[in-house]
Amino acid sequence: MLDDGAELVANLRREVDPYEVYRDAKLAWKLSRAQLAVLRELCAWREVQARARNLPRNRIIREHSLWPLAKTQPDNLGALARIEDMHPRTVRHDGEFLLELIQTAANVPAAEWPPALPEPLPIDAAGSIKHLRAIGQQYAEQLDMTPELMLRKKTLEALLKSGYPDGPYQLPDSLRGWRRELMGQALLDSLASSGEQS
Structure with a gap:
């Protein structure tokens, strides 16, 4: 902390x-x-x-x-x-x-001129964001911490953008320190398993 x-x-x-x-x-x-x-x-x-x-x-x-x-x-x-x-x-x-x-x-x-900016994530990515946020909430509860402090939406979006829709995904630089160690692999595993199901 x-x-x-x-x-x-x-x-x-x-x-x-x-x-x-x-x-x-x-x-x-x-x-x-x-x-x-x-x-x-x-x-x-x-x-x-x-x-x-x-x-x-x-x-x-x-x-x-x-x-x-x-x-x-x-x-x-x-x-x-x-x-x-x-x-x-x-x-x-x-x-x-x-x-x-x-x-x-x-x-x-x-x-x-600046380079063109990438499109935002499509609406169907909202389900993935929600699922990743739930993982953060589980860890927050274990640590008796406010869920909003565990994972920022921008971090989750950066993670999804790294490989959406089919992966492979990479943890963004914004997920660092103890958060990365604690739940980085769980987030990647969740995305990998959701990719296998679709």
Whole structure:
């Protein structure tokens, strides 16, 4: 458990690269590589501004506005104001800058576009996630621990993505330390046996 505390402290100290934040934006996987270049710049700017202004990210640009901004790439304030969930304050304070940012990012050479993002797991993978989470809950009960602390959903998704749908699967780097030792093999065995049954 001391590992967990040390990891939390290390994560708090570790600054997230603003130019990697776009990977976690909702629906980013649906965008073309050229549109991802715009999304990357928008997300990086939003991240930097949130830190500089000491405001929540959604006060800079609402999360639901990022995807349509990257997809449609408005070129005037009127079009910017019509973007879904775009707050009028954002248009007033940062509209001109955002239009320039979008224009600049849209003109990035193809060699500098980010790679396409993988699709999320299909809906039928939800059953596998649920089954893996149940394994984590069993171990949590044995240790008299809150199940949510045992396994994170992102870790389970990374495990599934490593070999979905037919395997072989690999434990993600995010499953480390005592958790990996305790239940890593049980998770892999569960996926292997479910693959044999289908």
